[in-house]
Amino acid sequence: MPQSRQPLQSSALAAASLATLRRGDQLFETERRLNAVLNNASVSIFLMDDRQHCVYMNRAAEHLTGYTLAEVIARDCPLHDIVHHTYPDGRPFPLEECAIDRAFPQNNHERGEEVFVHADGHFYPVGFTASPIRDDSANIIGTIIEVRDISEEKAAAERQRLLLNELNHRVKNTLATVQSIAAQTFRGQTDPAARAVFDARMAALSTAHNVLVEDNWESASLRSVVTRALAPHLLAEIDVNRFRIDGPDARLHPKVAVTLSMALHELMTNAAKYGALSVPEGRVHVTWSVEPLPDGRQSLDMLWEEQGGPEVAPPTRKGFGSRLIERQLPLEFDGRAQIDYRGAGVVCRLQVPLTALGWMGQDVIEGQPAL
């Protein structure tokens, strides 16, 4: 036996050829290095033979499963029957149904997620990576499986899901509450027509948020924003040719989605009251293109065109809609917007550089470079 307190040897010797390493003390050195690596690794490592029996597991694997290597070897059965024998719902989990077993893999780095059973009986979610071990003739003689406890990731994802549900609920509820407060406050004191305008705007705002909910508040589909904003008229139309909506889909930053929704709502309301949607033969075309900008962002160029409506006269005073579209929208997004009250029909052109997706702190939380 080599002396037990021998120091780790230099890397030059570790890189020596196999022939040299056949000497016992150097084999010992190699094994000691491998053990040092394996037993200090925080990932669990299992070495399986061709019968799916575990022939080696490192210290992290013993800790993860609650079994020692000696116990597992003494059981003389596939590892599956020791750590993976039951589904979380209590049904038995036969080896034939096991994804890790099927991943007696042909390819390196087969990945997946499973739920294991600890020696004490509790279930825990794991992520695994399985790779084949080959003999000198390239026959597969076993599998090496790395396993990681992913309980914390699962719990974090679940917390995130609950928070998003709560956020969705709160936002919708707050909008409904505001609507109710307005109704109670102005009951009998406001022109019912003004109340109807207010309610429609609240509904438009609520709809804009619906589109955001669909993608976890990260972005919204441009096409969805357009069709949802126009839905109050779109859905009520018998004549399918009344609207022409044409343009490529794109992902919108939540702020763009909300303001654009409100802008389209105002255009639609105006068209229904005075423009093309106030007569049966009137038509509305909403068309757009999305072009790359030199700075890497995209730019939305949208055209709202009304045809076949009554003769248009420029409004005598600028209301909420034109203020929102012509003043706020360009200021908010560094874009351009113009409403042209042409006699034949209102034409509105919106040019909006699309804000890069993402939210404050996202790069920190997701470990990505800043946008």
Place this chain on the structure above:
Amino acid sequence: MTLLNGRRVLLVEDESLVAMLAEDMLMDLGCEVVLAMRLDKALALARTGTFDAAVLDVNLGDTRSYPVADVLFERSLPFLFATGYGAKGLDAAYQGVPVLQKPYQQGPMEHLLHRLLTCEDLARKGAAPCLRPGCACKAPPQAMPPGLSGFQADSPA
């Protein structure tokens, strides 16, 4: 309120619908409003514009309005922060700045602007030295307290 009449106020607010509300409130108070909705525009205006006071929304979507605050400190222009989170939502270095709780309300907005322009609050909290020519308060110029010494114009913009 006569004191606010004709005062030029820089309003920095990044949400279109909310900006319209705050702008209307300030105009109803007699102020002349210059609106910026993006950090770059707000910074340019803060550096070169002429204002009696500023109202800064803290959260500008993917960024904060602190660089604008730094410029206003530099120029000794009185300002307040508007935030839905209260003073606790401010970075420690800006804790001395008056806070207008969102949602915007005309009463508190008027009250805070009035105090800003008479410098009562500033002199008491030492948030900024009163150097404005023609200011009614005559508060003596103060050295910046240690916690505020980091406000320099070279902050990241």
